[in-house]
Amino acid sequence: MLISIRFHGRGGQGAVTASKLLAQTASEMGYYSQSMPFFGAERRGAPVISFTRISDEPIYEMSQVYHPNIVVVLDPVIMKVVDVFRGVKEGGWIVANTTKKPDEFVFGQEYLNIVAVDATGIAIKNDLLVAGMPVVNTPMLGALLRADIPLNIEVLEGIVARKFGKEGKKNVKAISEAYEFAEVKLIHGSGKRRYPKKQKIKVEFPISTPAEGVAGKTKLWRDFRPEINYDKCNDCLNCWLHCPESAIRLNDRVEIDYDYCKGCLVCAAVCPKKAITSEREVFADV
Ligand code: SF4
Ligand code: SF4
Known part of the structure; x- marks a missing residue:
């Protein structure tokens, strides 16, 4: 068994922490695991990717995850600028932060199972805000456990309670709410892969240009x-x-x-x- 997970988010949403917490949960349950981030421009709001691998055997792959079983999308808008579906295995999963129901969540990848959760709403409700920005990583982990992954929610909650100190209670509540309210749509084997494997995707990022500040250029x-x-x-x-x-x-x-x-x-x-x-x-x- 080797499960590869790729997290897509924006700087400040906690994608890297989510990937580490998931790996730690797997490790505490006796699996081998690894977690690694990939940063572009390391700044708040910029696209961030992080990877987790979980296996019942030692993991020797150290590369980024190019063919994930599960993609976790922490930001509803990021799908417009990043090809989050790149390389996802047929019959795999997308766990999406969205206000839509799985049936309304049209993204043209009908070969994937869907977990849909309003993680932003759950983060706001539980006051998981940092500098006004909802931190959606823990509710997204709760939703992720509804996908095909052999991890136990109590173990995850125990780690989060220990790690987050005073904030632990709110985060644990967000995990269990997301786990409970996430909606799942199973479509194993029901559709043909529409994503053309050899298509070259042009990824467009918003790019900021430098400007003169108070201290000059x-x-x-x-x-x-x-x-x-x-x-x-x-x-x-x-x-x-x-x-x-x-x-x-x-x-x-x-x-x-x-x-x-x-x-x-x-x-x-x-x-x-x-x-x-x-x-x-x-x-x-x-
Ligand atoms: S674009 Fe050219 S100068 Fe820049 S890192 Fe690549 S090889 Fe070096
Ligand atoms: S600020 Fe100048 S030296 Fe530094 S990375 Fe950019 S171009 Fe290179």
Whole structure:
């Protein structure tokens, strides 16, 4: 038995914590488990993915989960910008945070079983808010246990009660409410896979561009100036993805915006082709 779960959420909703809590529940029940996150731009609201594997044998796979049995979608809107169904196994499960009933929840993937739960509503009702944002991870875990997964809700609740201290009670209540009120639609083997396996999906993210703040442009922080060697660059976009200032623009190729580059050299560190070198920055007017 190997069950792979992929969580999709936004920064601040607790997807990474949910994936860890699930792995810990499995571990306490005597299974082998692992949990790992994948961050893009690590900021509140940005898309976040996290993975959990559960097995009754040692797990040697350490990669991201590309073919999950279960996909957990913490944010109803994220399906519009991220292909959450990519690689899901036929006969697998989607556990969705939605106000819709499973029958109304039309998403074109009729080869999947559905668990539908209004986790946002349950989080608001139980005052699971951080800085005004509903944290839906624990109710989503309650709903997830309605899918085909051999974990026990009492074990999960015990872990959450221990881990969350004063907030534990509210989270345990949210788990049990979600478990109780989640609606399940089983469609094993009833439909043909509509998702064309070889279709290339264009994923579009909202991208913010840097702007001048009260302390001026971030270029003034720069001790080192990164330079891209386009003879080595293979357009992998790693630097663009990891730049914390969004100072790498995507035109026909990656280009550094030296008005906002702060010289942290994260781009150079993540470049697999060693295509970014750096030199001491000397500003003529300083
Ligand atoms: S050094 Fe690289 S990663 Fe850092 S701000 Fe400049 S372009 Fe972005
Ligand atoms: S990380 Fe390196 S190889 Fe990849 S796009 Fe940036 S400069 Fe090019």
